[in-house]
Amino acid sequence: MADHLPPVAREAAPGGGTADGPPPSHPAPGADPARRTGARGPGGGPGQRQAYxxxxxxxxxxxxxxxxxxxDGFVVIDAFSRVVRLGEGLAQSGRLSDAAMDRALAALQICADKLRRRNVHLARSVATEACRRASNGADFIERVRRETGIALNVISAQEEARLAVLGCHILLEQGDGPAMIxxxxxxxxxxxxxENGPTVPRILDWQSVPWGVVSLSETCGPESGGVSERAARYREMRGLVDAAFAPFAERVAPxxxxxxxxxxxxxxxxxxxxTTLAxxxxxxxxxxxxAVDGVIVPASAMRSIAARLSGLSLAERREVPCIGRERADLVVAGCAILESILDIWPAERLGVAxxxxxxxxxxxxxxTGLSRPGAAAPDASPAPAAARADQR
Incomplete structure (x- = not known):
């Protein structure tokens, strides 16, 4: 893990977009490879005005x-988030669909444009479970590189877990002994x-299971019927997640x-x-x-909300504030996963990041860039030449 963990600040992103919200690295489209590391910005320090x-x-x-x-931190100058459902249909076909890849490519084209306009000199772009599992994942990664200049790296589940911890652990409640993220x-x-470390947490144990809100929803099939059918579907979800996490639950029991x-x-x-349930x-x-990032909520309240949402119909969930149409069909699977986690690690309070x-x-x-001038971060690279040609 990195040895320096600056807190996060945000400033308005003139280009629009929303911040919410992991990867290996490459100099971004629009970056100058000669400015990867050690460059001095107007502030005098190496890389102080560089964009990452x-x-x-x-x-x-x-x-x-x-x-x-x-x-000691960083200021967000631009952000973007779009639901692309890259893994839609993957559970059944084992492949990324043409429509899903087109949606993802359209979003990545916007990302590439923002990288150029912000003159980003170093970026890391990662892809996770959908590209790990899909039989045509490598072909899609190559298409992204060819059409956008973005070099996606398909990271392992272990690296995904490490980056998530690195990104949010500063919001963990103070205390001694092991904690769960x-x-x-x-x-x-x-x-x-x-467990606590001098600068970053030390990972004692970890587990990744192939159940997320999309994969679990699709595996258990579309919603149908009334209250009893919804309850049966929710029990099926809980059973699948509990079984997948059973070995980890046994290991962390002591x-x-x-x-x-x-x-x-x-x-x-x-x-x-x-964040939705919070x-x-x-x-x-x-x-x-x-209001949400860093809030600490009673775990019992989250369980109650999960139980309520799992009993609502799809149409009813679409009318719930902060859920809307994009999450309405997926939030029930998230509730099932969350309840399984609360069984494994029954804390009274839940921090939200x-x-x-x-x-x-x-x-x-x-x-890496600020503490070791001249050294590149793992998997970092300058922008592709085609993208650099667009630099102003």
């Missing part, structure tokens, strides 16, 4: 974050048992028992599921990142 970027192409979302170092994605879910005895179970989650707990009329892989990438890039 992180792209996270997941099973459900495509997300971009562009930032500049600022003191989790990331519910579109195609997979990562659970990571950590740590759970030790910490439960001292009343010190700590739990932090990052994902659209936990919004409902706060009774927000619309999603507000500033609207940050994760992208922030972890940025911290890694900046730590």
């Amino acid at each position: 970027a992180a792209i996270d192409l997941g099973t459900n979302n495509c997300r971009l974050l562009i930032a500049r170092p600022a003191g 989790f990331d519910i994605g579109g195609g997979s879910t990562e659970l990571v048992l950590i 740590a759970r028992a030790d910490m439960a005895g001292s009343g010190g179970l700590r739990l932090l989650g990052t994902s659209g599921t936990v 919004s409902l707990h706060l009774d927000l009329p619309a999603y507000d990142r500033s 609207d940050r994760g892989i992208r922030e972890g990438i940025l911290r890694s890039l900046m730590a």
Whole structure:
């Protein structure tokens, strides 16, 4: 892990977009390869005014974050997030569909344009579970490189978990002993048992299972029928996730028992599921990142919300504030995964993070670029020449 973890600040992104929100690295489209590391900005320090970027192409979302170092942290200068459902139909076919790839490519073209306009000199772009599982994942990665200049790296589940921890662990409640951090994605879910370290947490154990909100929803089939049928579908989801996490639950049981005895179970989650449910707990009329990121909520309240949502019809969920049409068909699977996690690590309180892989990438890039002039971050590279030709 990186040895420097700056806090996150945000400033208005003139180009629009929303910040919410992991990858290996490459100089971005529009970057000058001669300015990868060690460049001096107007502030006098190496790279102080350089822009860094992180792209996270997941099973459900495509997300971009562009930032500049600022003191001990960084300031976000542009961001972008779009639901692309890259993994739609993957559970049945084993392949990325043409429509899903086209949606993702359209979003990545926007990302490439932002990288050029922001003159990003170093970026890391990653793809996760959908591209890991798809038989045509490598072909899609090559098409992205050819059409956008973005060099996506398909990261392992272990690297995905590491970056998520790196990006959000500063929001974990203070305390001693092991704690749990989790990331519910579109195609997979990562659970990571950590303990405090001098600068970053030390990972004690981790597990990734191929159940995310998209893969679990598709495997259990579309919703149909009334209340009893919805309850049966939810039980099926819970059973699949519980079975997948059973070996990990057994491994962490001693740590759970030790910490439960001292009343010190700590739990932090990052994902659209936990931020959405936290919004409902706060009774927000619309999603507000500033109100959600870093909030700590009772785990019992999250369970109650999960139970309520799982009993609603699809049409009813679409009318719930902070869910809407894009998440209405997926949030039930997220609720099932969250409840399974709360069984494994039954903390009384749940920390909520609207940050994760992208922030972890940025911290890694900046730590490397600012602390070791002349050294590139792992998998970092300058922008493709075709993209650099568009630089002004």
